[in-house]
Amino acid sequence: MTDTDPRFSRILHDHDEIENAAKRIGAQIDHDYAGKTPILVVVLKGAVMWAGDLFKNISIDVEMDFIDIASYHGGIKSTNAITLRTDLTSDVRGHDIILVEDIVDTGLSLQYLISLLTDRGAKSVKTATMLNKQQGHKVAVKADYIGFEISNEFVAGYGLDYQEIWRNLPFIGVVNPEVYS
Numbered sequence: 001m002t003d004t005d006p007r008f009s010r011i012l013h014d015h016d017e018i019e020n021a022a023k024r025i026g027a028q029i030d031h032d033y034a035g036k037t038p039i040l041v042v043v044l045k046g047a048v049m050w051a052g053d054l055f056k057n058i059s060i061d062v063e064m065d066f067i068d069i070a071s072y073h074g075g076i077k078s079t080n081a082i083t084l085r086t087d088l089t090s091d092v093r094g095h096d097i098i099l100v101e102d103i104v105d106t107g108l109s110l111q112y113l114i115s116l117l118t119d120r121g122a123k124s125v126k127t128a129t130m131l132n133k134q135q136g137h138k139v140a141v142k143a144d145y146i147g148f149e150i151s152n153e154f155v156a157g158y159g160l161d162y163q164e165i166w167r168n169l170p171f172i173g174v175v176n177p178e179v180y181s
């Protein structure tokens with residue numbers, strides 16, 4: 001429990017740290033995609049706040065699209081079943097795609113998205129995630145750009161939810177296990 005907020009056992013990253021990560025990754029994307037116009041695909045809903053920071057720190061021309069998938073359905077455990085709730089508007093065939101994710105946890109969402117876009121003929125698919133929970137991975141996936149490595153605990157804030165709330169918080173914290181036990 002933090003001194004100030006009993007919902008969280010500790011705060012992992014504040015707004016400034018997240019913005020710095022977005023600057024670092026934005027510069028890497030500028031370098032790696034110089035002369036190209038990738039489509040940045042924001043994975044709803046969790047990646048919205050991170051995507052806002054990342055977009056502001058990319059200088060090359062990019063397109064933006066959104067896809068809404070769900071696997072957690074409100075709880076703290078992956079259901080292992082991915083639902084495609086709202087599809088892209090772009091045709092990704094022949095395009096370089098950068099998936100913008102808030103977190104790679106089991107890796108199942110990322111695995112689903114990479115195979116969906118590859119099957120649709122994307123020229124390349126890379127991933128820029130705010131958080132990577134390496135110890136949570138159940139499948140062999142690897143994000144190309146990672147803001148922060150985190151431990152195997154349930155986190156919320158900065159786009160990430162606990163039962164659909166707390167996405168609006170301007171920091172990422174470890175949810176106090178007393179909240180859901």
Ligand SMILES: O=P(O)(O)OC[C@H]1O[C@H](OP(=O)(O)OP(=O)(O)O)[C@H](O)[C@@H]1O
Nearest residue numbers: 044045046070071072105106107108109
């Ligand atoms: O690596 P995984 O175990 O698949 O978890 C990662 C995914 O889980 C969360 O989405 P969720 O399905 O909860 O939907 P949301 O973004 O709308 O909250 C998160 O935004 C990632 O997309």
Ligand code: HPA
Nearest residue numbers: 105153154155156160161
């Ligand atoms: O730790 C998490 N917190 C919130 N949403 C998530 N989706 C996957 N892992 C997490």
